Amino acid sequence: MQNLFSMDGKTVLIVGGAGYLGLPVCEALRAQGASVVIGDHHPGRLAEAQATLAGQPGAGEVTTCHVDMADESSILACVDSCGTLHGLVMATAGSSNTHFDKLTAEEYDRSNRINLTGTFVLARAAASKMTEGGAMVFYSSMYGTVAPDPANYPGDMPPNPVDYGAGKAGISQMARYVAGHFGRRGIRVNAITPGPFPPQAVQDVHPEFIANLTRDTMMGRMGRRHETAGAVVFLLSEAASYITGQILGVDGGWTAW
Numbered sequence: 189m190q191n192l193f194s195m196d197g198k199t200v201l202i203v204g205g206a207g208y209l210g211l212p213v214c215e216a217l218r219a220q221g222a223s224v225v226i227g228d229h230h231p232g233r234l235a236e237a238q239a240t241l242a243g244q245p246g247a248g249e250v251t252t253c254h255v256d257m258a259d260e261s262s263i264l265a266c267v268d269s270c271g272t273l274h275g276l277v278m279a280t281a282g283s284s285n286t287h288f289d290k291l292t293a294e295e296y297d298r299s300n301r302i303n304l305t306g307t308f309v310l311a312r313a314a315a316s317k318m319t320e321g322g323a324m325v326f327y328s329s330m331y332g333t334v335a336p337d338p339a340n341y342p343g344d345m346p347p348n349p350v351d352y353g354a355g356k357a358g359i360s361q362m363a364r365y366v367a368g369h370f371g372r373r374g375i376r377v378n379a380i381t382p383g384p385f386p387p388q389a390v391q392d393v394h395p396e397f398i399a400n401l402t403r404d405t406m407m408g409r410m411g412r413r414h415e416t417a418g419a420v421v422f423l424l425s426e427a428a429s430y431i432t433g434q435i436l437g438v439d440g441g442w443t444a445w
């Protein structure tokens with residue numbers, strides 16, 4: 189029986205691939221035979237991610253491209269440096285981390301530039317490299333579907349900001365739109381909406397916050413670092429060959445109560 193999840197001979201650009209959730213996606217794609225191009229704006233993280241992947245088994249190549257999702261010319265240059273693409277993963281985010289009452293219009297615009305304009309520019313450019321068809325997965329968020337409960341954020345901790353959630357809602361909708369636009373060219377587009385995946389350092393410093401988030405998941409725990417990778421590999425692979433325009437929750441049940 190054919191391995192439906194095989195990515196043999198495929199090349200995938202993962203923007204945000206050096207990040208907390210992005211790196212396990214690169215690892216999982218390589219384990220399925222893909223070549224990966226790691227895109228990120230942080231040179232140190234890029235080098236570290238490339239070294240990590242190079243030390244792991246996998247037939248596919250590992251290359252990097254510097255890209256700033258706030259800058260159209262940088263996005264176009266990164267995509268241009270890739271050969272034929274079969275997959276795109278957008279795993280970055282713009283977020284002000286600023287309280288609603290203090291958020292400036294400039295900060296709001298900056299987040300939109302990364303989340304909305306950046307994803308649009310990236311998706312259109314990447315599609316032009318998918319000459320044999322392909323698939324895209326955008327990282328949205330459960331906070332693009334539901335609002336954060338301010339009571340979950342103890343003390344003076346600002347709730348997850350409005351620019352982030354509004355941008356993620358836009359990314360979910362963009363996945364549907366782009367799926368419709370490219371469907372007949374054999375390019376599928378889906379989004380995933382991760383729930384709470386705080387890195388260990390955040391968990392260590394904010395135990396009350398983590399207890400609050402834990403209560404709101406059906407599974408009673410935080411998402412683990414590698415637990416979005418399976419959904420991404422699935423959506424990029426033949427296993428999802430008739431799935432497009434969908435938003436898949438990877439949130440321990442948060443949005444299903």
Ligand SMILES: NC(=O)c1ccc[n+]([C@@H]2O[C@H](COP(=O)([O-])OP(=O)(O)OC[C@H]3O[C@@H](n4cnc5c(N)ncnc54)[C@H](O)[C@@H]3O)[C@@H](O)[C@H]2O)c1
Nearest residue numbers: 204206207208209229230256257279280281327329382385
């Ligand atoms: N971690 C969570 O709890 C969580 C929850 C829901 C959704 N998400 C989404 O998952 C995705 C990955 O999140 P993460 O936790 O790995 O975050 P992260 O900050 O660890 O990784 C993001 C990566 O994107 C890079 N980046 C940031 N701004 C960029 C820009 N302007 N241009 C290019 N690269 C840029 C960073 O250098 C970093 O390597 C994001 O879209 C995020 O919104 C995360």
